[in-house]
């Protein structure tokens with residue numbers, strides 16, 4: 448799908464080389480188990496936090512930690528990164544197969560149309576976005592996207608829906624916290640606000656809403672960066688790919704071929720990853736038959752936690768703290784003595800090299816080669832990787848994870864550190880929506896249980912006597 452120039456060919460070759468190394472290193476690991484249909488009810492050993500629990504069957508994606516495999520709908524992540532694009536991969540995740548040329552064209556056109564969420568943005572900007580945490584802003588924006596989309600179900604032309612009916616209806620003098628006035632203005636506008644839009648929460652979980660979210664969350668995220676930089680959001684460019692347009696909307700410049708390709712690969716790599724916490728959160732919400740906007744909002748909320756998204760921010764801080772390759776040994780020995788966990792290393796599932804880190808490492812090297820200001824950071828990262836793998840690789844199966852090099856690449860593309868997690872969400876919307884749509888085909892509300900270990904015979908005493 449990608450136009451092949453020299454830069455593309457070099458990157459493709461780097462990824463295929465990484466694949467050959469991965470295959471050679473993990474060839475002797477046992478073949479995967481548990482990849483066939485489950486005979487419910489199933490017996491399995493469950494640890495705290497539902498570790499090991501089998502919640503459902505899926506055909507969306509597969510992670511094998513021992514072999515270092517990440518597979519989307521049967522396709523190896525190395526092949527997808529080498530040959531595909533985020534548009535194609537998101538279609539694959541949602542629809543179960545790679546698109547034909549005509550399907551691809553129609554899908555990309557629809558994604559392009561959904562990039563333009565101007566009316567949502569206008570409403571969004573009536574909030575003090577620059578004062579919110581970027582993930583809180585993204586969560587809010589997703590909710591506003593939902594409100595816009597539900598009007599669609601009422602046969603109201605979204606371009607003439609009440610929120611958009613009168614641009615002046617969002618009074619510019621309305622103070623940021625004065626939503627009340629703004630809401631009254633909508634209600635008293637020329638169009639009557641359809642009651643059903645706020646009453647009926649169903650009907651927006653169709654595939655079109657998934658496309659709307661995949662495109663719209665990217666536009667929202669870019670708008671957040673711009674607003675936090677004190678700038679207005681930029682209109683999306685219809686002539687650019689999803690990755691290039693995202694970078695354009697953030698930085699106001701069309702990215703180089705290398706930057707576009709690296710962003711595209713980052714988006715592909717983060718699109719899905721088994722039943723991680725945020726994916727599970729989206730599915731739990733969807734299983735109540737709430738709608739997909741609420742579900743994706745739950746995914747964003749779960750991703751916000753430092754135990755999930757955000758380790759790449761820590762990596763950049765750590766590399767800055769180390770300062771130069773010469774300081775790595777001393778820093779590492781101190782970290783070991785302090786029993787400190789080194790950000791960007793280790794993984795709950797991967798006990799081999801994370802395939803995503805294998806792909807990003809040579810790309811970081813390539814990016815650093817063209818950016819002298821990144822050279823020191825990259826050299827420090829490389830030396831730290833060698834030291835950690837030498838010490839912990841064989842013994843504890845600790846290797847770099849996806850976060851180790853992704854932060855460095857984002858920094859090279861002028862993406863602010865507190866925007867790394869929102870960017871993760873921009874990509875993961877594809878996996879979240881795909882898994883929700885799949886789960887809803889045979890929906891069963893999630894309802895695990897907790898073992899009650901509290902008192903059973905407490906006697907009620909009035910407040911005066913406690």
Ligand SMILES: CC(C)(COP(=O)(O)OP(=O)(O)OC[C@H]1O[C@@H](n2cnc3c(N)ncnc32)[C@H](O)[C@@H]1OP(=O)(O)O)[C@@H](O)C(=O)NCCC(=O)NCCS
Nearest residue numbers: 758787788789790791792793794795796843845848849850
């Ligand atoms: C990802 C992570 C939470 C996985 O945790 P886990 O599977 O529960 O692994 P554990 O915390 O049980 O660690 C197992 C052993 O490896 C060690 N270990 C794990 N990650 C380590 C790291 N990054 N640096 C140093 N030691 C590490 C632990 O100290 C523990 O050693 P011990 O057996 O001597 O006590 C953990 O590796 C970590 O905190 N990594 C750093 C943060 C990070 O990069 N997160 C992003 C993940 S994509």
